[in-house]
Amino acid sequence: xxxxxxxxxxxxxxxxxxxxxxxxxxxxxxxxxxxxxxxxxxxxxxxxxxxxxxxxxxxxxxxxxxxxxxxxxxxxxxxxxxxxxxxxxxxxxx
Amino acid sequence: xxxxxxxxxxxxxxxxxxxxxxxxxxxxxxxxxxxxxxxxxxxxxxxxxxxxxxxxxxxxxxxxxxxxxxxxxxxxxxxxxxxxxxxxxxxxxxxxxxxxxxxxxxxxxxxxxxxxxxxxxxxxxxxxxxxxxxxxxxxxxxxxxxxxxxxxxxxxxxxxxxxxxxxxxxxxxxxxxxxxxxxxxxxxxxxxxxxxxxxxxxxx
Numbered sequence: 001x002x003x004x005x006x007x008x009x010x011x012x013x014x015x016x017x018x019x020x021x022x023x024x025x026x027x028x029x030x031x032x033x034x035x036x037x038x039x040x041x042x043x044x045x046x047x048x049x050x051x052x053x054x055x056x057x058x059x060x061x062x063x064x065x066x067x068x069x070x071x072x073x074x075x076x077x078x079x080x081x082x083x084x085x086x087x088x089x090x091x092x093x094x
Numbered sequence: 095x096x097x098x099x100x101x102x103x104x105x106x107x108x109x110x111x112x113x114x115x116x117x118x119x120x121x122x123x124x125x126x127x128x129x130x131x132x133x134x135x136x137x138x139x140x141x142x143x144x145x146x147x148x149x150x151x152x153x154x155x156x157x158x159x160x161x162x163x164x165x166x167x168x169x170x171x172x173x174x175x176x177x178x179x180x181x182x183x184x185x186x187x188x189x190x191x192x193x194x195x196x197x198x199x200x201x202x203x204x205x206x207x208x209x210x211x212x213x214x215x216x217x218x219x220x221x222x223x224x225x226x227x228x229x230x231x232x233x234x235x236x237x238x239x240x241x242x243x244x245x246x247x248x249x250x251x252x253x254x255x256x257x258x259x260x261x262x263x264x265x266x267x268x269x270x271x272x273x274x275x276x277x278x279x280x281x282x283x284x285x286x287x288x289x290x291x292x293x294x295x296x297x298x
Contacts, residue, residue: 006183007180007185007188010176010179010180010183010185011176011179011180013179014172014173014175014176014179015172015176017172017175018168018169018171018172021168021171021172022165022168022169025161025164025165025168028289028290028294029157029161029294032290032294032297032298033297033298034298035298036298037298040294040297040298041141041290041295044290044294044295045290047290048286048287048289048290051168051286052283052286052287055171055279055282055283055286056279056283058175059171059172059175059275059279059282060275060276060279065116066113066116068113068117069113069116069117069120072117072120072121072124073120073124075124076120076123076124076127076128077127079124079127079128080127080128080131083128083131083132083135084131084135084138087135088135088138091139
C-alpha cells in the first residue's frame with residue numbers, strides 16, 4: 001500500500017469488531033458472576049451466539065459472500081441443528 | 095491485476111481460485127462444526143443428567159485464565175482478519191506483521207493453557223480420581239477432551255501462521271491467507287461456546 005494514511009481505514013472494521021467482542025466477553029463474565037441473576041446459562045449461550053455471529057459475518061466475511069458460501073454455512077448450521085434434534089429425541093425418549 | 099503466486103491448475107484465474115479455496119474451506123469447517131457439535135451434545139446430556147454436580151465442577155475451572163485465553167483468541171482473530179484486509183489493500187509488510195501478531199497471540203494462548211493444565215493436575219481436576227463423584231468425573235472428562243482437541247486445532251493454526259510468515263509477498267498469496275484465516279475463525283468460534291459451557295457454569 002503506497003498510502004500509509006489509508007491504514008486506519010483498512011484496520012477500522014477489525015479493530016472495532018474486536019472491541020465489540022471483548023465488551024461482550026466482559027459482559028458475559030460479569031453476568032455469570034452476579035449472585036442470583038436469572039437465566040444465567042441462557043444469557044451466556046445467547047451472548048456466545050451473538051459473538052459467533054459477529055465473527056462469522058465480519059471476520060469470516062459472510063456479509064456479502066457468494067451464494068455458494070452462504071449456502072454452505074447455512075447447511076452446516078442446519079446439519080448441526082438436525083444432529084442435536086435427532087440425538088436429543090433419541091436420548092430423551094429412552 | 096497481477097496473478098497470485100498461488101495460482102495453479104485447474105483454475106483459470108485468481109478469482110475462481112479464491113472462490114474455490116473459500117468454498118472448500120467452508121465445507122471443511124462444516125465437518126469440523128459437526129465434530130465439535132458431538133462434544134457439545136455430550137455436555138448437554140451431562141447437564142441434563144446432573145446439573146448440580148456439573149455446576150459444582152465447572153465452578154472450579156480457572157475463570158481468570160479461561161477469560162484471558164478467550165480475549166487472546168478474539169484478538170488473534172482480529173489480527174488475522176486485519177492481515178487479510180491489509181494484504182487485499184497491498185500492504186505487504188503490515189499484513190506480515192498482523193500474521194506475526196496472530197501467531198504470538200496463539201502461542202500465548204497455548205502457554206496459558208499449559209499453565210492452567212498444570213494447575214488442574216496439581217488440584218486433582220482430572221477424571222477418575224478416587225472419591226470424585228461420577229458426574230464430576232464425567233465433567234472433567236469432557237473438559238479435557240474438548241479443550242485438548244481445541245488446543246490441537248490451535249497448534250495446527252499456529253503452524254499455518256508460521257507457513258504464512260515464511261511466504262514472501264502476502265498480497266499475492268491471498269487465497270492461502272484467506273483459507274488460513276477462515277480456519278482460525280472457526281477455532282475461535284468453538285472456544286466462544288466452550289468458554290461459557292466450561293468456565294461460566296455454576297458461578298456467582
